[in-house]
Amino acid sequence: MKKVILLAMICLGTWTSKAQYSEKEIEAKIDSILPLLTLKEKVAMCHAQSKFSSPGVSRLGIPEVWMSDGPHGVRAEISWDSWNYAGWTNDSITAFPALTCLAASFNDSLSYAYGVAVGEEARYREKDILLGPGVNIYRTPMNGRNFEYMGEDPYLASRLVVPYIKGVQKNGVAACVKHYALNNQERWRDHINVEVSDRALYEIYLPAFKAAVEEGEAWSIMGAYNQFRGQHCCHNEILLNNILKNDWGFDGVVVTDWGGAHDTKESALHGLDIEMGTGTNGLTYSKVNAYENYYLAGPFLEMLENKEVEESIVDDKVRRILRLIYRTSLNPNRPLGSVNTTAHHEVARKVAQEGIVLLKNKEDIFPIKDETEITIAVIGENATRMMTRGGGSSELKPQFEVSPLEGIKARYKNAKITYAMGYASGAPAYARVNPSPYDADSLKSIAIDVAKKADLVLFVGGLNKNHHQDCEGGDRKIYNLPFGQEALIDELYAVNKNLGVVMVSGNAVAMPWLSKTKGLIQAWYLGSMTGHALADVVSGDVNPSGKLPFSFPKKLEDNGAYAFGEISYPGDSIMQEYKEDILVGYRWHDTKKIAPEFAFGYGLSYTDFSISNIQSDQSIYAANEAITVSFDVKNEGGITGAEVVQVYTGKIKSKVPRALKELKGYQKLAIASGASQPGTVTINVSDLAYYDDSISEWVVEPGDYYLYVGNASNNITKKIRISISKKSRS
Incomplete structure (x- = not known):
C-alpha cells in the first residue's frame, strides 16, 4: 500500500518544484494515475459528496473538487448536506454588478478585470470551480434569470465571455459556463422540451458557448435543466457529445445543473462528467450516504461491473476531472487569491459606472x-x-x-x-x-x-x-x-x-x-x-x-417570442417551439419594422458625439479576407465621455430568410471634450456566414451586403454597400 501511495504522489506531482505543468505533462500524469484507481473510486469522482463538492481519492492524494455559485460573486458557504447557509463569519465577499450591467459596458477589457477580481475572491475562498458566467440569450423579457446573462446578441455575449473566462482562470479557478443550452426561461425549466431550428441554434443560441470553449478555453461547462429534442441537456447526445466535445474539442468537465440528471445510461453515454444536486430518498443503495443513489453513483457502478457500459466511458470522465484538478488545485503556480480588496471594490464600481x-x-x-x-x-x-x-x-x-x-x-x-x-x-x-x-x-x-x-x-x-x-x-x-x-x-x-x-x-x-x-x-x-x-x-x-x-419592447406583444402564441412562449408545459427562429431581439424589431421603446445598443451621454468619415477599405472582398471599417468620432460637447461605435451587416436580396442586420463589431472610444479620435472595426468575411441546415455547414453567400455604422441598432449614421466574391484571394 505504501508503494502505491508513494507512486501516486510522484504521479500527482506533489513533490515537484516545477512552476507550471504543460498540457503534455498533465496528460502523462493522468495516464499514470488511471491504472491505480479502482472502479469504485472512479465512479465516486463522477458525482457529488456534498451540496457543492465532489470527492477525490484520499488513498492516492487526489483532492476533492469544490464549487461555488457565481457569477457576480462567490456565494456564502452552504452547509454540507442541506441548502441552509453554514453560518460562517468569514465568507463575506465583494458583490459585482450583474452580467447585464457588464454587457451594457461594451468593454472587453473591463470584462477581463471583472473576471480576474471575482476569480481572486473564488481562489481566496478555496474554490476550484466558479459556477459562471451565464450566456443564455435574452429571448423574452419575462425570463426571471435574464439579469444573470449578457443580453440578446450572440456576438456581444461572445466578445465579453472570453475575457471574463480568461480572467477567472488566471487564478487557477475554473469558470463553469452556463446553462448549456436553450435555458431561456425559468417556467417549467426542469422539463420543458425546446424545439428550435438548426439555424437558430447555431446562429443565436450557441455562439457564446462556442467562443467560451474555443477562444476562452473554459475548463468546465454546466448543462441546462431543460430538454432539447427529447433529451435533457445535462446528458444530451447532440449538445454534449456531438457539438461540445467532438466539434468544438472541449477537453474540460461537464457538470450538471443541480438536479439536472435524470437517467443513468444517458448520463453515462451522453457527455455528463460530474453529477450534482440530484434529489435522492436515501433508500436504494444506502440509508447513510444518499449520494450513492445518484445516477452516476451506485447505478453507474453496477452497469460498469455488469459490462453494460465500457470502462473507457468512466475513464474519459475521470480523465477530464483529473485534468481540471491539475489546472486548479494541483496547479503549483496557483496564486493565493484575495477578497474585499480596494482593487475589487474599484472594479465593481467601474463596471457599474460604465454599464x-x-x-x-x-x-x-x-x-x-x-x-x-x-x-x-x-x-x-x-x-x-x-x-x-x-x-x-x-x-x-x-x-x-x-x-x-x-x-x-x-x-x-x-x-x-x-x-x-x-x-x-x-x-x-x-x-x-x-x-x-x-x-x-x-x-x-x-x-x-x-x-x-x-x-x-x-x-x-x-x-x-x-x-x-x-x-x-x-x-x-x-x-x-x-x-x-x-x-x-x-x-x-x-x-x-x-x-x-x-x-x-x-x-x-x-x-x-x-x-x-x-x-x-x-x-x-x-x-x-x-x-x-x-x-x-x-x-x-x-x-x-x-x-x-x-431591446425594450413597448409592449410584450412586440417581442418576437410572443408573436406565435403560447407554444412559442411559455410552451404548453411539455413542448416549446422557438417560432421566431433567428429573429431574436433587435433582429425581430428591425426585420418586422416594429419600433422598440428603446433599441439594442442605445444609450445617451451628457455630451454629444458625431461619427464621420465612415468608410471600408475595399468595395469587393474575397471569401478569405477581412473587412476593415474606419471612422472618426468627435466629442462635440463640453464633457469628456465615451461612445460605442457599432457595425452591423446585412445581406441584400439573400436567398434565405435573414435579419435586416446583425452586430458584427464594435469599438468603445473615450474622447476628451472637443477632441476627435479615429477608430476601426475589423470583420472577417467568414463571419458573414449563415448556417445552412440542409448541409450542416456555415455558408458565406456571395453578393452584395450593407455595412451599417452607428451608435445603436436603430440609429445608423451611414450604410456602405460592399460585395463578397465567390472565390478566395490567393
Whole structure:
C-alpha cells in the first residue's frame, strides 16, 4: 500500500518544484494515475459528496473538487448536506454588478478585470470551480434569470465571455459556463422540451458557448435543466457529445445543473462528467450516504461491473476531472487569491459606472447639481433595498452594499436630500405571496407629500429579486412595474413635473409612464458599490456610456417570442417551439419594422458625439479576407465621455430568410471634450456566414451586403454597400 501511495504522489506531482505543468505533462500524469484507481473510486469522482463538492481519492492524494455559485460573486458557504447557509463569519465577499450591467459596458477589457477580481475572491475562498458566467440569450423579457446573462446578441455575449473566462482562470479557478443550452426561461425549466431550428441554434443560441470553449478555453461547462429534442441537456447526445466535445474539442468537465440528471445510461453515454444536486430518498443503495443513489453513483457502478457500459466511458470522465484538478488545485503556480480588496471594490464600481445606461434626458435633468438651494426628494423602496439578497443561486453575502440613497447622501453635501419609501414589495423569498408590514396608501401619501416640497424628484424603482421578478425558479407574471409603482409615478408627476426615474432591474419593463418623466436611467443590479456608482453618474462625476444589451419592447406583444402564441412562449408545459427562429431581439424589431421603446445598443451621454468619415477599405472582398471599417468620432460637447461605435451587416436580396442586420463589431472610444479620435472595426468575411441546415455547414453567400455604422441598432449614421466574391484571394 505504501508503494502505491508513494507512486501516486510522484504521479500527482506533489513533490515537484516545477512552476507550471504543460498540457503534455498533465496528460502523462493522468495516464499514470488511471491504472491505480479502482472502479469504485472512479465512479465516486463522477458525482457529488456534498451540496457543492465532489470527492477525490484520499488513498492516492487526489483532492476533492469544490464549487461555488457565481457569477457576480462567490456565494456564502452552504452547509454540507442541506441548502441552509453554514453560518460562517468569514465568507463575506465583494458583490459585482450583474452580467447585464457588464454587457451594457461594451468593454472587453473591463470584462477581463471583472473576471480576474471575482476569480481572486473564488481562489481566496478555496474554490476550484466558479459556477459562471451565464450566456443564455435574452429571448423574452419575462425570463426571471435574464439579469444573470449578457443580453440578446450572440456576438456581444461572445466578445465579453472570453475575457471574463480568461480572467477567472488566471487564478487557477475554473469558470463553469452556463446553462448549456436553450435555458431561456425559468417556467417549467426542469422539463420543458425546446424545439428550435438548426439555424437558430447555431446562429443565436450557441455562439457564446462556442467562443467560451474555443477562444476562452473554459475548463468546465454546466448543462441546462431543460430538454432539447427529447433529451435533457445535462446528458444530451447532440449538445454534449456531438457539438461540445467532438466539434468544438472541449477537453474540460461537464457538470450538471443541480438536479439536472435524470437517467443513468444517458448520463453515462451522453457527455455528463460530474453529477450534482440530484434529489435522492436515501433508500436504494444506502440509508447513510444518499449520494450513492445518484445516477452516476451506485447505478453507474453496477452497469460498469455488469459490462453494460465500457470502462473507457468512466475513464474519459475521470480523465477530464483529473485534468481540471491539475489546472486548479494541483496547479503549483496557483496564486493565493484575495477578497474585499480596494482593487475589487474599484472594479465593481467601474463596471457599474460604465454599464449604467442613460435612456432619456429631457431638459438635461441629469446630471443633478449639488447646490445649497435645491431639495432632492428620493422616492422608492429600491433606493434602500439590498439587491444582493434573493434572486436564487446568485444571492450574495457582501461585506457591505451601498444603497442608492446612501450613495446620493454621501455625494451631495450641499443639496438637501429627503426620502420616502413610496411602495413596498415584501421580503426576497420564493413564497408566492410576500406579505408586507406597510400600508400601501400610507406609503404613497407620505411620498406625495415629500415630492410636493422638493425641487426635484428622483424615483428609484423597478424590479427586485423577489420570486416572479428577477429571480431564479420562476418567470415574471407581468411586464408592467409591480407594487403600484406606475400609479405612484403618475401621482408624483401630478405634484412635481421635475421628475427623473432610476430603473433598477435586470429586465425590460413596460413604460406607459415614460412621457411623464424628464429623465430615465437604467441602473441594473450594481452590487457592493451600487450607491456610489449611481451617484457618480447622477451627479455627472462620471459621464454615462452604457448601451442597452437587449431591446425594450413597448409592449410584450412586440417581442418576437410572443408573436406565435403560447407554444412559442411559455410552451404548453411539455413542448416549446422557438417560432421566431433567428429573429431574436433587435433582429425581430428591425426585420418586422416594429419600433422598440428603446433599441439594442442605445444609450445617451451628457455630451454629444458625431461619427464621420465612415468608410471600408475595399468595395469587393474575397471569401478569405477581412473587412476593415474606419471612422472618426468627435466629442462635440463640453464633457469628456465615451461612445460605442457599432457595425452591423446585412445581406441584400439573400436567398434565405435573414435579419435586416446583425452586430458584427464594435469599438468603445473615450474622447476628451472637443477632441476627435479615429477608430476601426475589423470583420472577417467568414463571419458573414449563415448556417445552412440542409448541409450542416456555415455558408458565406456571395453578393452584395450593407455595412451599417452607428451608435445603436436603430440609429445608423451611414450604410456602405460592399460585395463578397465567390472565390478566395490567393
